[in-house]
Amino acid sequence: MLKFSKKADYALMALQHIAAVQVGDGAPGRVVNTKEIAEEYNIPLELLAKVLQTLAKNALIESHNGPKGGYVLARRARQITIAQILESIEGPLGITDCSHEKDGEFCMQREHCNIRTPLLKVQDSVYQLLNNMTLQDMMGGTPLIMIQSSTAQGVER
Amino acid sequence: MLKFSKKADYALMALQHIAAVQVGDGAPGRVVNTKEIAEEYNIPLELLAKVLQTLAKNALIESHNGPKGGYVLARRARQITIAQILESIEGPLGITDCSHEKDGEFCMQREHCNIRTPLLKVQDSVYQLLNNMTLQDMMGGTPLIMIQSSTAQGVER
DNA sequence: TGATCTCCGATCAATAAGGTCGGACTAAGA
DNA sequence: TCTTAGTCCGACCTTATTGATCGGAGATCA
Numbered sequence: 001m002l003k004f005s006k007k008a009d010y011a012l013m014a015l016q017h018i019a020a021v022q023v024g025d026g027a028p029g030r031v032v033n034t035k036e037i038a039e040e041y042n043i044p045l046e047l048l049a050k051v052l053q054t055l056a057k058n059a060l061i062e063s064h065n066g067p068k069g070g071y072v073l074a075r076r077a078r079q080i081t082i083a084q085i086l087e088s089i090e091g092p093l094g095i096t097d098c099s100h101e102k103d104g105e106f107c108m109q110r111e112h113c114n115i116r117t118p119l120l121k122v123q124d125s126v127y128q129l130l131n132n133m134t135l136q137d138m139m140g141g142t143p144l145i146m147i148q149s150s151t152a153q154g155v156e157r
Numbered sequence: 158m159l160k161f162s163k164k165a166d167y168a169l170m171a172l173q174h175i176a177a178v179q180v181g182d183g184a185p186g187r188v189v190n191t192k193e194i195a196e197e198y199n200i201p202l203e204l205l206a207k208v209l210q211t212l213a214k215n216a217l218i219e220s221h222n223g224p225k226g227g228y229v230l231a232r233r234a235r236q237i238t239i240a241q242i243l244e245s246i247e248g249p250l251g252i253t254d255c256s257h258e259k260d261g262e263f264c265m266q267r268e269h270c271n272i273r274t275p276l277l278k279v280q281d282s283v284y285q286l287l288n289n290m291t292l293q294d295m296m297g298g299t300p301l302i303m304i305q306s307s308t309a310q311g312v313e314r
Numbered sequence: 315t316g317a318t319c320t321c322c323g324a325t326c327a328a329t330a331a332g333g334t335c336g337g338a339c340t341a342a343g344a
Numbered sequence: 345t346c347t348t349a350g351t352c353c354g355a356c357c358t359t360a361t362t363g364a365t366c367g368g369a370g371a372t373c374a
Contacts, residue, residue, distance in 0.1 A: 002159060002243075002250050002283065004276075006363065009253065012272045020271070033320075041269055047364055053322060066372030067319045082279070086159075093159045096166065112198055114173045115166070118295040122239070125286055126159065129279065138275040163332065190351070204333055210353060223341035224350045 004086070010051050011089050012082070012138070013041050018061065019077040019135050031070035051089065058088035078136035083127060085135075093130075095123040161243070167208050168246050169239070169295075170198050175218065176234040176292050188227035208246065215245035235293035240284060242292075250287075252280040 004012075014037050021032050034052060038045040052071055056063045060080060061071045073080070086093055096119045161169075171194050178189050191209055195202040209228055213220040217237060218228045230237070243250055253276045 002161075002252060004159075004252055005361095009272070012276070013270070016271045035320095044364060046366080049321075050323095050364090056321085063321065064372095065320055065322095065370065068373075069320050069371080095159060095161055113170070114177070115169045115295060118290075119161075119169070122286065122290065126283060129282055129286075133275075133279065138272060162330095192351095201333060203335080206352075207333090207354090213352085220352065221341095222339060222350095222352055224348095225342075226340075226351050228352095 005090060007047070007051050008086055008089050010041075010043050010048055011055060011085055013037070013043070014048065014052060015055070015060070015073075015080070015085060015135055016138055017041070018071060018073055019139060022073060022077075031064050031068070031072050033070035036070075055085070055088055058084075060085065060088055076136070077139065078134045080135040081131045082133045082135075082138075083131035086130065093127070095119055095126065162247060164204070164208050165243055165246050167198075167200050167205055168212060168242055170194070170200070171205065171209060172212070172217070172230075172237070172242060172292055173295055174198070175228060175230055176296060179230060179234075188221050188225070188229050190227035193227075212242075212245055217242065217245055233293075234296065235291045237292040238288045239290045239292075239295075240288035243287065250284070252276055252283065 017037050017040065018032050021030055034045060034049045037043065038048045052061065052063075055061050056071065059074050062074050063069070063071055083093070096116070174194050174197065175189050178187055191202060191206045194200065195205045209218065209220075212218050213228065216231055219231045220226070220228055240250070253273070
């Protein structure tokens with residue numbers, strides 16, 4: 001439940017790897033190819049390729065073709081958020097089906113729906129969480145985020 | 158992406174409805190049956206039944222059999238958290254596959270995994286969010302939760 | 315210019331979710 | 345007490361999404 005897809009996991013790993021290589025070398029031009037990442041993390045090569053293609057299409061990384069080709073981060077690591085990565089791979093993220101209703105389509109329960117409003121609030125919170133964390137933050141391993149609730153503290157499981 | 162399943166949505170609607178009926182009447186003994194909920198929210202009857210069965214098995218609601226039977230909340234609305242509801246329906250919730258590793262099984266990438274630690278932090282935050290919000294909170298429609306981040310404020314999309 | 319290495323789009327299989335059906339039980343009413 | 349109607353309960357099937365794969369097009373370096 002609420003699990004990321006494999007593709008999303010792979011995307012995060014790959015981006016973290018690319019970012020680490022660039023930062024480590026201090027050379028933004030160093031490209032890293034699909035095979036290198038796939039072998040490092042035991043990811044199916046062709047699937048990872050597809051993931052990277054998608055990321056490139058969404059302008060999170062740049063693709064360099066031909067021999068010695070590969071991928072490079074399109075922006076600085078601190079300018080890429082987790083939310084952006086996930087949205088690139090899986091489309092707009094929303095907890096509920098009715099989050100991104102276009103006119104005409106709406107859920108059968110919309111009229112008497114009693115959970116729409118509170119769920120949208122939860123969704124906003126999750127989105128803030130993911131959009132406030134960047135690729136840069138994932139590198140260091142430092143504590144990042146705190147949550148405060150105005151009600152219902154200390155509910156035992 | 159990150160979407161709740163239909164079953165989870167139905168569970169939340171049903172529980173909210175049951176809670177509302179009880180609170181509204183002030184009578185904790187008032188039972189509400191599957192059919193009533195299904196018709197109110199246009200939910201497939203048999204599927205909703207299955208959801209309610211699961212909730213009953215997990216002791217979130219009590220089932221009363223026979224004519225005039227139905228379901229009643231097993232506890233007060235403020236003692237039931239969103240996290241508990243979701244876990245009842247979908248099993249333990251975790252963002253990553255490696256969240257609940259039992260000994261022996263582990264993901265192929267575990268050894269060189271570079272995103273495990275930060276993702277577990279995100280997961281904890283989401284869990285806190287869901288576990289700090291109760292069924293009671295969903296009734297009022299009042300603002301509930303705030304998030305603060307220590308880094309990376311104001312990242313534009 | 316040739317060959318090799320890369321990215322790219324379309325296609326197929328596996329898993330999980332969504333939905334459905336019939337049976338067993340309980341309790342109220344005659 | 346017996347009947348009967350209404351309820352919960354468990355197993356089954358269908359559909360949609362995800363995971364994984366294959367062959368082709370483009371570009372670069374020798």
